[in-house]
Amino acid sequence: MRLLWLSALSCNGNVHSLLNYPQYEQWQKGFEWLYHPLLPSLHTFEEVEDGVKGCDVLIVDGTLEQNLLKHRRPFSELLERYATEAKHILTVGTCATFGGIFAKGEAGRTGVHFCGEARRGEYEWFWQKSISLPGCPVQPEALAGTLSLLAAGEPIPLDELRRPKYYYAYTVHDGCTRNEYFEYKIDEHRFGTLEGCMFYEHGCQGTYTHGSCNKILWNGLNSKTRNGQPCMGCTEPDFPKEGLWSTPKHMGIPVRMPLGVPRRAYLTLAGIAKAFRIERFYKPLMEEE
Amino acid sequence: MARTRLELIEKIEGEAEVLYEYEGERISFAQIRFLNSRHIEKILQGREPLDALVINPRVCGICGHAHLIATVRALEDCFERVPLSQKAEAVREMTLSLELIQNHFKWFYLTVLPLLGLEAPIQRALEPSRLAGEMIALMAGQYPHNSYAIPGGITGEITPVDLLEFRARLERLKLLFRQSLIDVDLEAFVRCERIEEMLSKEGDLPRAMRHILKRGWERVGQSLDHFIVFGGGGLFTEGKSIGTRLQESINLRYLKEEALEGNAAKRVSYRGRYYETGPLARAMVLKTPLIREAHRRYKDSLFSRILARICEVPRLLRYLETLCDGLDLSEASYTDPGPFPASAQGTGIVEAARGSLIHRVTIEEGRISRYQIVTPTQWNLGNGTRENPCPAQKALMGLQRNDPAELVFKAFDVCSVCTTK
Numbered sequence: 001m002r003l004l005w006l007s008a009l010s011c012n013g014n015v016h017s018l019l020n021y022p023q024y025e026q027w028q029k030g031f032e033w034l035y036h037p038l039l040p041s042l043h044t045f046e047e048v049e050d051g052v053k054g055c056d057v058l059i060v061d062g063t064l065e066q067n068l069l070k071h072r073r074p075f076s077e078l079l080e081r082y083a084t085e086a087k088h089i090l091t092v093g094t095c096a097t098f099g100g101i102f103a104k105g106e107a108g109r110t111g112v113h114f115c116g117e118a119r120r121g122e123y124e125w126f127w128q129k130s131i132s133l134p135g136c137p138v139q140p141e142a143l144a145g146t147l148s149l150l151a152a153g154e155p156i157p158l159d160e161l162r163r164p165k166y167y168y169a170y171t172v173h174d175g176c177t178r179n180e181y182f183e184y185k186i187d188e189h190r191f192g193t194l195e196g197c198m199f200y201e202h203g204c205q206g207t208y209t210h211g212s213c214n215k216i217l218w219n220g221l222n223s224k225t226r227n228g229q230p231c232m233g234c235t236e237p238d239f240p241k242e243g244l245w246s247t248p249k250h251m252g253i254p255v256r257m258p259l260g261v262p263r264r265a266y267l268t269l270a271g272i273a274k275a276f277r278i279e280r281f282y283k284p285l286m287e288e289e
Numbered sequence: 290m291a292r293t294r295l296e297l298i299e300k301i302e303g304e305a306e307v308l309y310e311y312e313g314e315r316i317s318f319a320q321i322r323f324l325n326s327r328h329i330e331k332i333l334q335g336r337e338p339l340d341a342l343v344i345n346p347r348v349c350g351i352c353g354h355a356h357l358i359a360t361v362r363a364l365e366d367c368f369e370r371v372p373l374s375q376k377a378e379a380v381r382e383m384t385l386s387l388e389l390i391q392n393h394f395k396w397f398y399l400t401v402l403p404l405l406g407l408e409a410p411i412q413r414a415l416e417p418s419r420l421a422g423e424m425i426a427l428m429a430g431q432y433p434h435n436s437y438a439i440p441g442g443i444t445g446e447i448t449p450v451d452l453l454e455f456r457a458r459l460e461r462l463k464l465l466f467r468q469s470l471i472d473v474d475l476e477a478f479v480r481c482e483r484i485e486e487m488l489s490k491e492g493d494l495p496r497a498m499r500h501i502l503k504r505g506w507e508r509v510g511q512s513l514d515h516f517i518v519f520g521g522g523g524l525f526t527e528g529k530s531i532g533t534r535l536q537e538s539i540n541l542r543y544l545k546e547e548a549l550e551g552n553a554a555k556r557v558s559y560r561g562r563y564y565e566t567g568p569l570a571r572a573m574v575l576k577t578p579l580i581r582e583a584h585r586r587y588k589d590s591l592f593s594r595i596l597a598r599i600c601e602v603p604r605l606l607r608y609l610e611t612l613c614d615g616l617d618l619s620e621a622s623y624t625d626p627g628p629f630p631a632s633a634q635g636t637g638i639v640e641a642a643r644g645s646l647i648h649r650v651t652i653e654e655g656r657i658s659r660y661q662i663v664t665p666t667q668w669n670l671g672n673g674t675r676e677n678p679c680p681a682q683k684a685l686m687g688l689q690r691n692d693p694a695e696l697v698f699k700a701f702d703v704c705s706v707c708t709t710k
Contacts, residue, residue, distance in 0.1 A: 009327050011706050012302045013350030013433050019395075020422045020432070025412050038300055038399060039411065045299045069324060071297050071304060101347050105328030136347065137434055191439060192377075192623025194446045218431030219423045221454075227430030228444035229437055232343050245339040245439075286448075 001151045004034040004048070004055040004082055008075050009102045009109070010062030012037065013137035014093040021140035022220050030151055049073050051081065057150060058086035059143075063095040063102040065109050079112070083123070088150055089130045092143055097134040097161075098237040114161070117237040132162045136234035141216045142167040161237070163210065171259055172206035172231045175214030176223070182207070185274045186281050191228055194285050198230040200254065203245050205233035207258035291317060298698060300400070302351055303705030305670070307685070307698065316694065318678075319685040321670050323708045326553040330710050333660040338364055338629050338652055341660065342436040345648070348662065349707045351395070353433045354388040354425065355641035356662075359648040361438040362637030367652055368440065368626050376620035377442035379612045382523050383455075384425045384437075385639060386605045386612075390462070391418035392642035393568075393598050396702050397470070401595060402493065404696040405500050413469045413493070420458050420465070427451050427458075442623035449618060456613060463606055470494045475603040482578035484586065487596075494599050501592055510591035510697035512684040516570035517559055517668070519647060520640035524608045528574040529564065533584070535574065541636065541647070546663060549672055554708030556671030556679060557663055565589065565680040566644030566668040567702065569597040577604075591684075591693075591700040598702070631655045641665055643702045664707040 007015070015037050021027060033041040034055055035048045043052045049072055060079065068075040083089050091112045094100040098116055103109040112123055113130060123130075133142050146164055149156050157165040173179065181189070181197035189196030198204035206214075206225050213223045213231070225231050233239050248255040257266050292311040297304060303325075310318040329348050333341055345360040346353035358381055365371040398414030422432040428447060429437035437444045463475060471478065471492035481487060488495050488502075501507055514532045519539065521527030528537040543560040556563075564570070569589060572580035579600055583593040630652065637648040644665030651659040671679035678686060681701050688694050 007303070009325055010303070011327070011347050011350040011353070013347065013353065016350045016433055019415055020419050022419065024415055024419075037303075038395075040403065045304065046297060063327075065325075071306065071324075101332060101344060102327045104332045105326075106331075137350065190623070190625075191444045192442050192446060192621060194448075213431075219419075219426035221423055222426045222430050224430040224435060224437075226445075227435070227437055228446070229430050229435060232436070234434075240340070240343060242340065243337050244343050245337070 001030065001147070002032045002034050002054045002056045003036070003059060003147070004052075004057070004086070005036045005059040005061070006048075006075070006078055006082065007037050008060065008062030008064050008068055008096065010093070010095060014061045014143070017137035018140050018143055020219055021144045023144070027144050027148065031147065045071065049078065053085075055082050055086045057088045057090060057147060058082045059090045059092050060096045060112055061092045063099055063109050064112060065106065079123075083126045087129065089126055090133055090143070090146065091130060092133045092138050094134040094136045094234055094236075094239050097132045098239070100136060101240055104240075114237060127162075130162055131156070131158065131164060133167075134163065134235040135211060136239060139167070139212060139216060139218070142212065159210075167212045167216075168210040168235065170210070170212050170215050172209045172211045172213045172223075172225065173258070176206060176225045178225060181281060183273060184276055184278055184281060185270045193228065195281070198225065198228075199247065201247055202230045203232075203243070203247050204230035205236070205256075206231035208256060209233045209236055211235040298695065298703060301699065301703040301705060302349065302707065305703060305705045309685070309694075314690040316685055316688045318675050319682050320672055321681060322551065323553045323705045326710055327706075328710065330660050330662060333657050336657050337655070338367070338650065338657055339439070341650065341657065342439060345662075346434045346436065348664075349704065350433055351392055352388065352641045352643070352646070352704070352707060354384055354429075354435075355639050355646050356648070357436060357438055358385050359637040359639045359646050359662075361440060362639070363635040363648040363650045364637070365440045365626070366635030366637060367630055367633035367650065369630075371440055371626045372624040373442060374620040374622070374624065376447070376617055377622055379616055380428050380443055380447060380622075381438050383609055383612050384429050386524065386609055387421040387425050389640075389642045390602060390605050391421035392702075393602055394418050394421075396642075397493070397497075397595075397599060400699050400702070401696070402497060404693065404699060405497055407493075407497060407500060417462055417465045417469075420462050424455050424458050427455050439623070440629075441626040442621065444623070446622050447616075447618060452613065452616065452618070459606070459609055459613070466602055466606065467492075470599060470602065475607060478600075478603050479607065480578065482582050484579070484582055487579060494596075498592065498596060501595075506693060506696075507587045507592040508590050509688070509692050510594065510684040510700060511588045512565055512680045513563060513678075514589050515562060515564045515680075516573045516589075517564035517566050517645065518571050518574045518640065519566075519645035520638045523640070524604060525571050525640045526574055529559070530570070530573040533573070533581070535576075544647070544663070546661070546667070552672060553710070554667055554671065555710075556673065557667045563671060563673055563677070563679045564668055566665050567598075567642075568601050569594045570644060571640065572597040572600060591697050594700040629655065643704060643707075644668060662710060664704075666704045666708045669701045670703060670708075
């Protein structure tokens, strides 16, 4: 399967993230790069500008900007040409999908199909063959895996934002080692410890962010939340919010509820959970007997 | 009328353009252009200071960690005093060093070897950089793009189990260094001062350097011979070196940044002069024996530049070992520095793979009112005039038709994303 990677306004983070895919060498045998921003490819960028044939999957990363010029040609021209030919289009990373951080830099910056949560009409004609792989950066397993599934002709169930459910039906909260602190509503959390949940004070968005960070661990080993960093919701259309390190609250209750949880039900549940007051959670894990 | 040619430089971090001017077959002048700006500095304005810890790693996909550490140091500098444990400091140094290692491997195998026409199996770049990424992830949650360093320390707690996993990978990295780059004892290589000794070993580094000598390129790409290093304290020492004349004290007061028309990268100077920053500059300031010898013979050429970068790897590996050995896990990972000052200014400096990276933040009424980032690329790839060129320009000037201009240019480890501010 032949891949062509086009970067708009990008930090190259998605490119480097894919290089960390543990099975990269094995994986790449099934694919050929017509163009990749870093790795050896069949064509130069100038040849890509002039037009090359054979693109099966177009990978787009980075934020779009009106009148963005790559070298000699507008980015939009390249995007349209290769989107016409490609069987599939992957918007990789939050920038290409929703606009991401760099969309905050200037008016008129967007993702391919979305501007934040709003659907754009411009590229409606290839919406049906597009797949969204948000993340800042994308998880390498989500990118490599989606490409492998496409190559195998496997059907991929997608959600309404066209994210593959295999990777985005989970929340970042799923598999977090700090889950028990969340469940029993223990709202104390200090940085630099193994204990505590960051949902209550430190802005963690893991309970309503779609992503596999705690299911498929980063670099095969760890995740932000396991490490004690709040999930910043980097796969979501509204990334990055303001005031990322604190939890917005109303009358002492977090404003945003876990995915699908009604506020009233949460309050009831929180009251019951808190009433357990399980002693082991109030001691350091390493001292627990 | 001089002939000109516009060339696209790709497969760097992003793309750049160079407009070459020729006199006959000789490059008489070169202008370097970075076309796009992502406006990170503007995006930070009006935000809460801690948001910078999340936004700034996204300045660069390969040096994001350096941006995180520069950010946290700038933010900590805003406090009167931040109680930082030695453990937190050491762990930050560890992850920062690992980012340099992955960068050096990727640059050597993905950029340099192909330009020399030498076989460059990508797994020799990918396996060590993946390992370095895993080691960062053990300490910092994930790589790239984490926000684990916060004012007062680090977000995670390191257990002896993490350290075991870390050390196992460090051993593997050391083995890979010997297996692929140069088969020599790490300790001996750091002290080595004879080019011939390096050339006589097995490995891709001596192979590449022998190839450069065979092609007669060892003196190609000489530049200003002015070096600067702002980030001292860890493995590196701050200072500047004009040729081999070393001056240890430098002051950020003399740094000047100017915007350039039609270019997304501002240029920077120190006391009105342009300087090269990065591995060669660090080696010149540290007086690394082998690099001093390369410099004595071939000046600040692409030979010295390539050798200097790879010579950092064993130093970094040894540094990692020392940091591991000295780590006292019973110390606190984090000590609350208290509320963020409502008004303050701070500066954070790190040595990133490509050179000195400087972040400066101004806080007013609890919000970021100004954020300024000076990247290594601005030093190395700035645009001066014909009479007073910046380092990469100078290195390109005078090159003849058969000289490897792209290699000369990329020996500076060109990055376009880190200029797009």
